[in-house]
Amino acid sequence: MGTLKGNPKNAGSQTAVGMVLAGARYLSERMPRAATLVLLLACGAAVAQRTDLRTFSLEQGLPSARISAVCEDPDGFLWVATDEGAARSDGTHFRTIGRGEGLPSQHVTALHCAPDGRVWLGMRNGAVAVWERGVARPWGPMPATGAVRGFATDASGTIWAALAGGLVRLVPSGGEAVPLPTGTARINAMVRMPDGALVVGTDSGLVVRRDGRWVIAGAEAELPDRRITALFADSLGLVVGTPVGYRLLDPRLQRLDPAASPTRGTLLPLHDQRVQCVLRTRHGDLWLGTPAGIAHVSTRNGVPILRIITERNGLGHDLVRCLLEDRSGTVWAGTAFGGLSQFTSDAFLHFTEQDGLRSQIVSAIHRSGTNELWLGSVGGGLARWDEQGLRLFAEPEGLADPFVLCLADGPDDALVVGTATQGLFRRAGERFVHVVPGPPGRVNTLLHDDEGRLWAGTDGGLWGDPGDGHLMHVDGPRPAVTGIASGGDTVWVSTGEGLFRLPTRRVPWRLEPVPGPPVAMSNVVRDSKGNLWIGTEENGLYRLHGTRWDSLGTAGGMGSATGLRSPTVELVLLDAYENVWVGTRRGIDLLQLDMLQEQVLEVDHYGTEEGFIGVETFRNACLLDRDSTLWFGTVRGATRYDPRRVREDPAEPRTHLTDVLLFFERADWRAWCDSLGDDGLPLGLRLPPDHNHLTFAFTGISLAYPEKVRYRYMLEGHDPDWSPITATDRVTYSNLPPGDYAFLVMARNASGIWNTEPVRFAFTIRPPLWRTWPFLAGCAVVLALLLWAVVKLRERRLLREQHRLERMVEERTRELAAEKHRSEELLLNILPEATANELKEKGEAQARSHAACTVLFSDFQGFTAISGESEPTGIVADLDRFFRAFDRITDTHGLEKIKTIGDAYMCAAGVPEASPTHALDAVLTALEMLDAVDRINAGRLREGRAPWAIRIGLHSGPLIAGVVGEKKFAYDIWGDTVNLASRLEGLSEAGRINISAATYALVQQFVDVSPRGPLAVKGKGEVQMFFVDRLQATWSADVAGRVPNTELLAWRAGHLATSPA
Secondary structure: OEOOOOOHHHHHHHHHHHHHHHHHHHHHOOOHHHHHHHHHHHHHHHHOOEEOEEEEOHHHOOOOOOEEEEEEOOOOOEEEEEEOEEEEEOOOOEEEEOHHHOOOOOOEEEEEEOOOOOEEEEEOOOOEEEEEOOEEEEOOOOOOOOOEEEEEEOOOOOEEEEEOOEEEEEEOOEEEEEOOOOOOOOEEEEEEOOOOOEEEEEOOEEEEEEOOEEEEEOHHHOOOOOOOOEEEEEOOEEEEEEOOEEEEEOOOOOEOOHHHOOOOOOOOOOOOOOOOEEEEOOOOOEEEEEOOEEEEEEEEOOEEEEEEEOHHHOOOOOOEEEEEEOOOOOEEEEEOOOOEEEEOOOOEEEEOHHHOOOOOOEEEEEEOOOOOEEEEEEOOOEEEEEOOEEEEEOHHHOOOOOEEEEEEEOOOOOEEEEEOOEOEEEEEOOEEEEOOOOOOEOEEEEEEOOOOOEEEEEOOEEEEOOOOOOOEEOEOOOOOEEEEEEEOOEEEEEEOOEEEEEEOOOOOOEOEEOOOOOOOEEEEEEOOOOOEEEEEOOOOEEEEEOOEEEEEEOOEEOOEOOOOOOOOEEEEEEOOOOOEEEEEOOEEEEEEEOOOOOOEEEEEEEOHHHOOOOOOEEEEEEEEOOOOOEEEEEOOEEEEEOHHHOOOOOOOOEEEEEEEEEOOEOOOHHHOOOEEOOOOOEEOEEEOOOOOOEEEEEEEEOOOOHHHOEEEEEEEOOOOOOOOOEOOOEEEEOOOOOEEEEEEEEEEOOOOOEOOOOEEEEEEEOOOHHHOHHHHHHHHHHHHHHHHHHHHHHHHHHHHHHHHHHHHHHHHHHHHHHOOOHHHHHHHHHOOHHHHHHHHHHOOOOOEEEEEEEEEEEEEEOHHHHHHHOOHHHHHHHHHHHHHHHHHHHHHHOOEEEEEEOOEEEEEEOOOOOOOOHHHHHHHHHHHHHHHHHHHHHHHHHOOOOOOEEEEEEEEEEEEEEEEOOOOOEEEEEOHHHHHHHHHHHOOOOOOEEEEHHHHHHHOOOEEEEEEEEEEEOOOEEEEEEEEEEEOHHHEOOOOOOOEOHHHHHHHHHHHHHOOO
């Protein structure tokens, strides 16, 4: 057995306990309940010495661990003075500012963040520098000597520097020495009062400047020592530090009324009375920095509580030189050799071996029915914490096995202890006795259910109390039990082989497996909705709702995109709001759930940065205490977390755009901007079109919890909306098109406070020359001129065509006038005009040779079979329908119909009149014939009749044309060209136009073809043939490519008009 009484390591704890007991006795006569509450809270602060302290030193980026001063500038940056230069931080990164950045000396002893944004730096050698617009520069010669102790800004904006050898008023040319009533007494501190008065602390007392005069003050204050070592001013007055303690003065610099003092006028029992620095927070807490640590005085329910914070509590070093409260309420302490320490809140209290535990691995936590807190450890036995302090229990007290794994109250409210090797022990007074009979060996978990029964989970199965106060082994499977939960008449058991249940109303008791994932489970808890939350050893967290299993792993789940930090779950705990806390081997994760406990809204991670003492939690070592605080056991001690004491940060983050990169590199923006801002970023930036790859770096300064700052951003002119909330502090945009843009970014602190207005950075990407308005206007003018020229050219062509047509009309009119007889008209209908005229004039017509003609043959595939199946009159009617259409087509394209033989149709282009476009005319005729056949066949199909398939063949070359015989004149053509055209038709396919190489050579610029290669032709050998697929797209007016567009018709008309008569 042992307690902390008399332990020199815990002298600070005893001091706190003594003060609290005195306060409690004072309250007990008037408010007994309040006194008890304050006593319990204070004991927590006294014994649990490790608090939520973070230390920053060289490893975190500081240039030195020797801190002299600290301040916060208007932009939210934290400034730290060290003997190796100054450091500027946004809470996560430190930037060193030394000689290389313009300081006259490396040893910085004083800092002052002026309201105008400038930062003043004082050196040990008496030099002064100012940081302005991102540059440090020395500030003239100083008339006084010694280290700079401090700065202050008076009501007129003048900067005053306190050097050890005298007071200096800073002017543009340097400094002016100002004599003080204390003569040559060394100056140690200087502050400005809220009313604008300046107060200087010297080795000979206080000096105050009012109405332009310096006078000695503080004689009435009964200062404990004339030597002033530290000053702090606020609306409540002045806090004065001396080598023998401190004093609180009112705004008139008179001693503060004891009733207004947080200690009610009682002197604090400081370990070291030499006060080096002082601070009074906005909540009224008093912080005193001494060579022996920090004395923190706060009040709860009117009772003062003193806490001594030293290296043993996590402070960087005991010698504290400076203190600061930032905008968020976080307190910073600069130490002589231990760097910078940050105190955020007292939501976390820690128990370790330094506080008396025999082992730092806390494996079990339990609050007994008698309000005692019990901590079980691995190898260290038990520790009990109550108002008397901490007491340890191990083998001398009957606890034979010091490896404690679980704790619970027994049926008689006696504490029951589960151990690693020797089963159960029960508390009897101040000793422990072995429970026999009972489960042997390792006991992993204990549960005292709502019906007063005790359950024990072991490596050999489940044990339970049937009601007689003794434990019996439950029948059925005997897996290693890792967790127990009860609800109604069912006990739920997590095991290494999955989930089991035990219906307690059914006897004999027997474990039953629950259908579900066959994974090794580590623990199970049940919420008020009846959900079971089950941790596993490698598969994250499961939730059983009725018969439905949901899971949450490292990749997310249950409606959340974020997941657990580790798939190995060691503990699951429900807080007072039934949010789920999951302890893993990489910290603790908080699952914030919706009102129905169904969806995970957010997963927050807690580790050492958030205040937990250890990252790896221990199996089932957790507790929801009666005051809603949470306890967690880790491999480095126990942590108490009180959500009510988490400090809220009411100040919005100070958001800054820290850098703009061009193609991931810093650029010289001066060639493309109007000017550079104080932060070095360009103003009025206008970039060339090929400089369109930008990266924006930004920061949101919230010094309390910088790791919890979140951002959202948007590029106006590019992004349709704000980005999702992210922790990323930079974003890249590539291939931005020309236009006007504005990058906007907002930050949110740990308390959910967003910036009121986003930070905005506007810029422009200029368009290329060909997208500028002058260039486009010039192009429009040129285009208009070209269009005008085309219109004029077309008008000329149309006019020429009109004249040609008029001449043709006149010729036809003259011919019709001359040909008055019907016989002459019939003759013209049968024969070509030239032939008919020759017959009229001579009585006969001679055959003529034509050098360039194209002959078209067509027939219907399978016509013999069709004619055999149909009536003759029907066949004739059908042929008439097709041939009438062909007649119209040949007339349209200027072809001469030669004759029809059965289903064959023959026509020719270039006879009897030569035509330079004979091949094109024949191809256009063939394409239109295909289109006509398709239309007629479509009608036949609607009538339920079979379609006719046409084949067409074309060949170009010379031929002879004329009239033979004396009766029934017939105009005919002869020659090899005609024969080959007939062969090409015979070798064509249904619905295709087969042309020869000669014809293709004349029309290749107008049509798309499919080469067929050389094919054998009877009597001709091999002949190159092509299928005409369609008119080329540039000459086609329809999708199928069968109808010529206006351009092709104009081209044809132009060639006809310019050809010789």
